[in-house]
Amino acid sequence: EYAECRAKARIVLDRGPRFDLVESLLWRAGGGFYLLEPHVARLEDSAAYFQFKFSAENLRKALLDFSARPPQGDSKVRILLAREGRLVIRSESLNSITGATLALSAKPVKKSRFLLHKTTHREQYAELLQEHRGRIPGLTDLIYWNEAGLVTEAGFANVVVDIDGVFCTPRVEAGALPGIFRQYLLGLNMVEEREIRVGDLVRARNLYLINSVRGWMPLMRAAREGVWTIMGDLNYETDGARIRHGVRGVVSQGVER
Incomplete structure (x- = not known):
């Protein structure tokens, strides 16, 4: 019965819009990722809800690789997770948006x-x-x-x-x-x-x-x-x-x- 419910949910999701899951993190120069574990946990929860393939271990490894060649200054790091589990990690300089x-x-x-x-x-x-x-x-x-x-x-x-x-x-x-x-x-x-x-x-x-x-x-x-x-x-x-x-x-x- 549980498997049947998951199968029906999969049909509904497959008919819906195509999208990726997203997390945006702060990279602090000299301080690493800010509030990393809550971001990992939220991504894991959303992946389970939408039935995306996800490995927290793979994500942490990818972020460790990122931190080995970090940006020079504080940056916004964007994580994209595709349904099949593919991860994309991008970063951009963090500039003030004062005046917006x-x-x-x-x-x-x-x-x-x-x-x-x-x-x-x-x-x-x-x-x-x-x-x-x-x-x-x-x-x-x-x-x-x-x-x-x-x-x-x-x-x-x-x-x-x-x-x-x-x-x-x-x-x-x-x-x-x-x-x-x-x-x-x-x-x-x-x-x-x-x-x-x-x-x-x-x-x-x-x-x-x-x-x-x-x-x-x-x-x-x-x-x-x-x-x-x-x-x-x-x-x-x-x-x-x-x-x-x-x-x-x-x-x-x-x-x-």
Whole structure:
């Protein structure tokens, strides 16, 4: 019976879109991979869910080979896993994205299993972003929300909102990817999961994006409602007071509206 269920699942997956599984890691010059094991575990979980062939041992060996000839500076390392188990590892220099523009999506995202896994199948996000770029010049990414009006995530990062002095992040059940840096901060009790509505996002005094490659990215409101500018990145701080102090520092340099 179990084998029959797996066979039926295989048929459904084979009829679906072709895609690879993805992990993006931070390579720190002189420090190695940041939060490596949680990334390996997440890739293993997604491979099991989508029935991809995967060997954690082979991945670690490939990453060890990579680290034997490392980039000169901090880099973003991207891992692609194909269904048959083929691994591709690429790296690129890690440059700051300070000044990038984000906006709140004008439309909700539809529920999908792909939202809970990091893959190359991102058509829903890509289509929404393309629609918005026609109205907002220079737009880098969107902050998304679901059909229940709950904030989920940005296209490349999780969302954190400072609500009454508590760092809050949307629940995975709302449609947020279980990001590695997000999980790390939850484990430190630095952030907590909460239902966050679009109105909470718009009214928030302090708003951030987070991921394990760029760390904390504080946002500042732009003149146009529902649009923000990234005011910094490459900050992996785990002290809440320092995060808030840093955000106040950058916000004071602009005109908050």
